[in-house]
Amino acid sequence: MSQSLDDLFELLRKAAAPVEIAAVQHAIWEVWLDSGDTALNKRLEEGMRALAAEEYTRAIAEFTYLIEQRPEWAEGWNKRATAHYLRGGYRASLLDIQETLRLEPRHFGALSGWAGMLQLLGDERGALRILQRLSRLCPQMPGLQARIRDLRDQLPEADL
Template sequence: MTTLDELFVRLREATTPTEIENLQNGIWQIWLTTGDLLLDKHLEAGMRAMAAGNYTQAIADFTALIELQPAYAEGWNKRATAYYLRGEYRASLDDVRETLRREPRHFGALAGWANMLRAIADDRGTLRVLLRLEALCPHWPGLQSQLREVRDQLGE
């Protein structure tokens, strides 16, 4: 079985969109595995609620998951996404930070954070986060153009 660390090494070296997507999917499979039936129940319920647009219920399910297993990074990331979709950006950013404390390589959290920073025109912060993403996967589709746009905004 391929480990998370091995997948991240390969992601850093990946150059084609298909290869990057396949590696990301492998990483997501690991991240979405809690190893506990009760935690899986909360994760699945929250994901169903979020997909249905019921962000309040999703946040409740992900909060229950976080309370049961605060070290599980994906619980924080999923709740960050639900908060974001509900328009609660500060709460979303707080949960992104918690996600990254637990899994600093979480490209989903980094990409979401960069999007939120761009939305509030924090170009310096956006650049910092995009550079972290670039360290994980320099050939991430669209990343280099985003970096150019932000650097142009900053006059760099």
Template sequence: MDSLDDLFSRLRVATSPTEIEALQDGIWQLWLTTNHPLLDKHLEAGMRALSAEEYTVAIAEFTELTTASPEYAEGWNKRATAYYLRGEFNAALRDVRETLRLEPRHFGALSGWAAILRTIGDNRGALLVLQRLEKLCPGWPGLQNQLRSLRDALEE
């Protein structure tokens, strides 16, 4: 299996959407590996709740996960997602910051952070976050259009 560093170095130069998706999938597989049965249980239960739009349950499961394993970045990222979907942007942003402190290359957290900033009208902040994402994967599908759209909005 490829290491996280290897997958990220390949992602940085990937240009085809199929290759980018395959590399992202490989990274997600590593991120979603807790190597602990109890943590797996909370992660899976939280993800099921998230899919069922049961955000309170998801937040509770991901909180169990982050409490039991505070160094596990994906627990924070998943909880940020649940908070975001529930409209709790400040809580989501706190968890995004923690995710990125633990894994600065977390493209899911960066993408989510940019979405939150756009939602609350901070286009300049969203542009800065997407520029960080661009350093990880310039060929990310749709990224260049998002960057152009934000730059245009800021020039108006």
């Protein structure tokens, strides 16, 4: 890897063009998705295949295995959060998102998912707070400023 995560996040913060943002995010995902262990990477791939096939119980089992083997790897937690969310387990998903963000506070995927879940659950103020946090990481992320404006428009001024 030629650039550190810190360097990539600095590039992401400054990126303005959608294609540039996507390229930097892709580079970050490549780092996040690599556990450094071939066997664990294969288990991650299995879990992701299960997610794609909507086999959420199997996906959760794969990601739980990853968490048990490497609890400091944020992506195991993030992927399990996604599986819980897709299965309708919002509380479990939120708990895994919290752990993801404890391990990698800049995890834009977890932040975006958290904001979406909060909005779905009717917590517009909370969703706005999380989207503002996401905006500090990538202010020009396509659609982000519109989401923030829409949420601000929904809230009384006293709530801002």
